[in-house]
Amino acid sequence: MKKKIISKALCVALASVLMFGEAAPAMAATKSLDQGQAVVAEDTVSASIDGIEAGNSATVTDDHVGISVWGSGTSAKLYVNGVEFASRKTSYGYWDINTDFYGKAGVTYTFKIEAEGSDGSTVTKTFNRKFETPVFDKSTTRGWWNSEIDETGYSKYASLYVNTEFLSRVSAKYDYYVYRSTNPKTGFKKISSNTVYGGTNCYNYDYNAAYGKTYYYQIKVVAEKDDYIKTTKVIATSPVIKVSADNWKNIYVNAELDHKGVKLNIEDRGIYNQFDIYRSASKNGGYKKIKTITGDEFTDTTVKAGKIYYYKVIPKYYETRTGKLVSGNTTAAVGVKVTMGTPVPIAQITSSTSVKLTWDKVRGANVYEIWYMQTDISGNQYSKLGVTKGNSYTVKGLKNGHLYRFMLKAQNVANGKVVCENQNDTGRVIMGYDDNIYNLRATYISTAISKDKKTLAIYTNLAWDKNYWASGYVITAYNRYTGKEENVAKISSGTKNTYRFKNPGTSTKGMKYTYVRVRPYKGSVVSDTPIEINVNCMPFASGVKVSRKTNSSAVISWKAVPGASGYSVYRTNKQSGETQRRGNVTATKYEDKDYSVKTDYEYYVVAQLSFEGAWGNSHYIYEGNAKYFAKYQHKLAAPKMGSAKNTAAGQVTVKWYAVAGAQRYWVYRSTSKNGKYTKIASVATTSYVDKKAAKGGTYYYKVAAAAVSGAGVKAQSAYSAVAGAKSSK
Known part of the structure; x- marks a missing residue:
């Protein structure tokens, strides 16, 4: 375009030479005209549109189209879909418009240039540009449910997520609406609208989808009404996406024999927070529930040697928003033959010629045999060393520079005969120089x-x-x-x-x-x-203690760590296994809240240091050390009794004060202050009207707060004080 402007200026200069015999300063309607160059204008100028540049294609793949137009005249205007977008006025007889237009994906825009000359002439030109239309990739359409850890440390269902990708990235701005229905063909209602300034997909988190239901979603890319679009129009529609708001995962159960009994380990638990464990002597039937747990592990210590046991687990999820306990799919049966608990011997070298063997007591065993073998002699066999009823044994007289392996046989002996046994070995023990360091x-x-x-x-x-x-x-x-x-x-x-x-x-x-x-x-x-x-780890704080402060809070305190710039307070929900950082403080105490009833919590405090190169976490050092951990369970407080009054004929109104964390209140009544109380109501409010208080009778009332833990376990507080009233009306 610059060359065209220069050519126009040369033409003006040449005309000046022919008319006046010398070259007058040329003029051109460019940015240089605003920099004080002298120009000479003709008396009249006819309108013309000499050039248009608007991208290399009728389809725009960028987020905008750059437009350059120029020509002769005194003014020019650029319209987009009939709406004035840009204009230029000039007294030099030549004009140009340079601008960018940002459009919406999938929309065709009509651009019109209108130029006007000083002689009253007008010229118009139009052209179209379409911003690239997004196309959904059907193979990427998907959806799933999401969970999150709530304030009390339990994993909870949170939302349904849907997503669908485009075949290629869309550079232009696009809007999309998300529709939802419980029917795949009808009843779709818009639940959200979104605007994206260039992207590859459309997605949505639906926090209002109820747990346990199946939903259908559809996403529509739209061009919303604006100054250049008269009515909102649909550009692209995704396939229908089916998503179920339930814990679709199947849990897995491992069962193995250990020294205490049969140990069950639940894997891939998802958001399940209760597990009913069933056991049978037959794989195909006869299962009876033996335990309900909220954690991941359970050891059945009631098994007997010589028998085979089969286990099934029904996972459950307590949905706090509905108060319902929903069961998942029952696991496949897993079987274990109980021969005897498996011994786990540990060998520790105590001198250059001795090794001490230790082990935990094995379930079902009443005697232990110790065997050994020198493994650096080819074809060597185990030899019996001794027998003990304890859980340790020291082997002496071993040879320097040789390799050994020790075996422990756990036995059940009756009347001099071995009824059953199980065995395990220590692995190789080197009685000589080893160029390795162990257990640093x-x-x-x-x-x-x-x-x-x-x-x-x-x-x-x-x-x-x-x-x-x-x-x-x-x-x-x-x-x-x-x-x-x-x-x-x-x-x-x-x-x-x-x-x-x-x-x-x-x-x-x-x-x-x-x-x-x-x-x-x-x-x-x-x-x-x-x-x-x-060796750059700050220590944990010691002396951690937890004390109840209010009905909804507790205070954690600890000893100061020299050099600490602050402290991070962590809390583990022992039922769910989730650990959360509760807060950062510079003091040596912290007030915490957000407790769930019937839940064991454990606190620890990590000292922080502002010095570069220092770490604030050295958890592995303190495992199992009660000095650095504090256990706590926040119990529901008993309601404070307000009053019991005879408010109408045959009626007594009982009132009490609210308890933090209580979900309901249970009302109990008796005809004797120290007599037997019967539960007569369960209410969510802090008052209750007893409409069965017969005239002439005296009635006594007490109230207990009730709640359900994040794992669906019920809890009841202690009782309030007793309040009595005589029904005299």
Whole structure:
């Protein structure tokens, strides 16, 4: 277009030479005219449209179309679907319009250029541009249900999700409506509308779909009414999408024999939060419920040796929005033959010639046989070492430098005969130098900080299994400051298997070390197979306690950790297994809420450090240590009794105060203050009218709060105080 403008300017200049004998300054209706160039205009100019540029194709694949038009005259206007979009006026006899138009996907727009000259002439030109139409890819149409963890730590059904992709990305803006019905052919109603500025799909989360129902969805891409579109029109329609709002997953149950009985492990539980466990001696019938659990594991300790047991599980989901307990598909039967619990012997080298074997008591066993075999001799067999009724045994007199394997036989012996037995071995035990480190662990972490809080040290107590044949151990650490591994210590004894590592740090440079490596050495040869552990972890807070504060809250407190910049408070729902971070604080206490009744919770607190290179989580160190964990169950409070009054003939009105977390209230009545009370009502309000209070009688009332846990377990509070009233009306 620039070349065309220059050519026009040259023509004007040439005409000036012919008329006046010298070249007058040329003019052109360009942006340069606004920069003070001198021009000479003719007295009259006829309208013309000399050029139009509007993309390379009639179909627009971008989010906009760039438009450039130019010509002669005093003014020009650009219309889109009959609506003025851009205009230009000029006194130089030449005009141009340069603009971008952003359209909607699937819409054809008519562009009209109208130019007017100073002589009254007009010229118009029109052209069409269609923005690319989205096409649904039928193979990608899908939908499913979604769950989320609620405030109390239970996994709950949340919404239905539907999605359908386009065959290719759509660059232009598009709108789409989502319709829903319970019938695949009729009754669709719009439930949402959305606008996307370029994308590959249409999707929707339906939070109003009721659990347990099946829905049908259809998505329509539309061009909504605006300044350039007179009426909303449908551009593309997706196939109908069927989605069921239920826990469609089939759970799986593993059953295995352990030292206590038959252990059932429920896998892929989805949002199920109750499991009824059934057992039978026959695979094909006779099942009886033996337990309802809310967790993932259960051990049946009532089984007897020599029998085969079959198990089935019915999963259930308690939907809090409806208060209904919905059953899922019953699992296939799994069978286990109870021979005896399986022993799990653990071998620990206690000297260069001895090994101590330990094990948990095996269900059904009353005696244990210990066997051993030297495995570095080809064709060797197990030999019996001894018998014990306890759960440990020390093997002495082993040969230095040899390999052994130990077997434990758990037996049930009656009248001198073995009724049944089960056995297991320890795996290979090396009675000699091994260039590996086993079971490197942090046993304790502590911190110290300077008064100005600019210097910190993290102390990590390390331990590992002794290597009796090693000359000692070499300890190295990775230095963050230098980016290199450096020697820290050399221990000159194979039996010294502990080390306290100091990791210094500053507020400006952060922690000096990241991890430590431990290697055994023999003579002058250091092992090239180290094992490492992080030494930049802040400790958990100790002394964690939980105390009830109100009917809806509790306070968690703990001891301060030197150097901590703050604390993260975590809570685990022991029924669902879900752990949630409840809050971050700088103080050493935190007030928590959102409890479910009949639910065991466990708290722990992680210290945070603002120094670079420090971690705030070292959970593996504290597993099972009650010093760092606090258990808590928030019980429903008993209602506070208000009054009981004879308010009408044959009626007594009972009132009480609301209890946080209560879903209903159970009202009990008796004709004697200390007599037997009978439940007469279950209400959601804080009052009840007893319409069966006969005239002349005195009646006594007490109330209990009731609720259902997130797993569908019912709970009742203690009773309120008693209130009495005489029905005298």
